[in-house]
Amino acid sequence: MTTNAYNDLSKLTNIYKTILPLSTFPWVMLAAASVAQFFAWYGGKYLFPKARLMKRIILLWIIAIIEFTILIPAIGASTEILGYSESFLSITFLAFHLVVFFILNRFTIKAEFNKKHAVAFILMISAVLIAANAK
Secondary structure (H helix, E strand, O other), X not given: OOOOOHHHHHHHHHHHOOOOOHHHHHHHHHHHHHHHHHHHHHOHHHHOOOOOHHHHHHHHHHHHHHHHHHHHXXXXXXXXXXXXXXXXXXXXXXXXXXXXXXXXXXXXXXXXXXXXXXXXXXXXXXHHHHHHHOO
């Protein structure tokens, strides 16, 4: 089913494929949205340590707007143009968010990566692979 946004999404993917192969579109866009989501959710203490609460909230919402500016077209183009299912993209985005969290967490919060994290990571990747085969 095509929507009124189809032409805009098509233009977006045409621009994207002049830079990178179109097959990388969902992965790069979901990864970028995951990075923005990490900073929108967890970055206040590190990005704006001296900001008062309301200012910090507003600044983090601006980052969240950037996340949605990336995520919404990524999901729209991936489903309408490239034919991916919403459930697959949702699971993949959550897996990317976990990967980004583990990586950026190491540099910001400096929490240790333990065995439970490794098991959770393997299960999440397994869920993505199962969802990928359910297309």
